[in-house]
Amino acid sequence: MAVEMVRVVVVGAGMAGVQTAVALRQQGYDGSLVLLGAEPHPPYDRPPLSKDVLLGRAEHSRFEIDFDELGIELALGRRALSLDADARTVKTDGGDLSYTQLVLATGAAPVSLPGQPDSAFLLRTQDDALALRAALRPGLRLVVVGAGWIGAEAATVARQLGCEVTVVEAANAPLAGALPAEFGERTRAWYARAGVELLTTSAVSEIGAHAVHLTDGRELAADAVVVGIGARPDNAWLAGSGIPLDDRGAVAADARLRAGRDDVHAVGDCASFPSARYGRRLAVHHWDNALQGARVVAANILGGEVVYDPVPYFWSEQFGHMVQVAGVVDQSARRLARGEDTVLWLRDDRLEAVVTVDKPRDLAQGRKLIEAGKQIDPAKAADPTTALKAATV
Ligand SMILES: Cc1cc2nc3c(=O)[nH]c(=O)nc-3n(C[C@H](O)[C@H](O)[C@H](O)COP(=O)(O)OP(=O)(O)OC[C@H]3O[C@@H](n4cnc5c(N)ncnc54)[C@H](O)[C@@H]3O)c2cc1C
Structure with a gap:
């Protein structure tokens, strides 16, 4: 491996932290791996909390992951208090942890x-x-x-x-x-x-x-x-560490999700990253971002140079409807209705964002078109009787 592998410490045992740890193992990392989480509970998924868990249809939303088998050491109910990045040490309420590579995945806290x-x-x-x-x-x-x-x-x-x-x-x-x-x-x-x-x-x-x-x-x-008025990156513990934060308090990661140093990475709700695709820095507080970003962080810890520039994706289940959003909606783009339930945003006849209500197929096809950056025919795209994927020119 290109990087000396001794010990990876992941701070934050939510979606981003858990998926980074899992991806490290999947991508072949066999060194020591500690997943630190402030909450005392086994790591769990958040989207069901406002859906099946709140409804009482599910008792919990724990990740079905065998951390022991994967050799992931869980340090739960333990909070990172500060970081000495030069000494490669995280101070926690349960003692100091030293690392070779550090992942910041502390998510967001509600306002x-x-x-x-x-x-x-x-x-x-x-x-x-x-x-x-x-x-x-x-x-x-x-x-x-x-x-x-x-x-x-x-x-x-x-x-x-x-x-x-x-x-x-x-x-x-x-x-x-x-x-x-x-x-x-x-x-x-x-x-x-x-x-x-x-x-x-x-x-x-x-x-x-x-x-x-x-x-x-x-x-x-x-x-x-x-x-329920929003959430802010949970990065107060990084004060004085020299890790760069953006003007909204997110860790200002680079395009490879490195956080100002080669040995510190940031992913999920706690981080923002520059998007060449959208020409600006993005902070994405969605589940899919925590999943995709984690894979990139793992690859880069293992010596990769993978750039993270996703088409953000999000869904919400409300009042019996499935709302899905792919891309970044920018009001300066051209808005195009596709029937009652799908709205597209185009720039130079390329799809930039799509929002759907109960139209998962439009969403999936639209997401692929955004990723591919292909030119589309607006007249075809606006016609709900034609598959969106057939709207390319
Ligand atoms: C109720 C709810 C419903 C949602 N529904 C959807 C949905 O339908 N679709 C969708 O796309 N997204 C949804 N999301 C958003 C999605 O869940 C988040 O984007 C995702 O959880 C982000 O993962 P994360 O690991 O970055 O952060 P988090 O899930 O917030 O995990 C971070 C973890 O780090 C821990 N931590 C924080 N500080 C420290 C510290 N100093 N030391 C140690 N540990 C620390 C926290 O306790 C937390 O467990 C929902 C979120 C919520 C809250």
């Missing part, structure tokens, strides 16, 4: 409202999901703050469990942070059909003991409150 009481629920961890699930019961008056992906999924499940749900959103449409307002507007009808009250352009001023207060003076009675 709280200022002054948010402890009684309000967040939805990021397994503990969060199980606590919320225990509270949800028919007739419970639940206020969900935020109509983003997490808020929409939490509202979906709470409604299925018979709660009276109100969603409060500061922006003028759901999903405003992620997609153009016209798409979010479209989901408004889904809330109504599910019997969920949606209040947009409505900001929360305070969460009280039995009510949520809005800045315009309205008061919403609430037995329980979920706050």
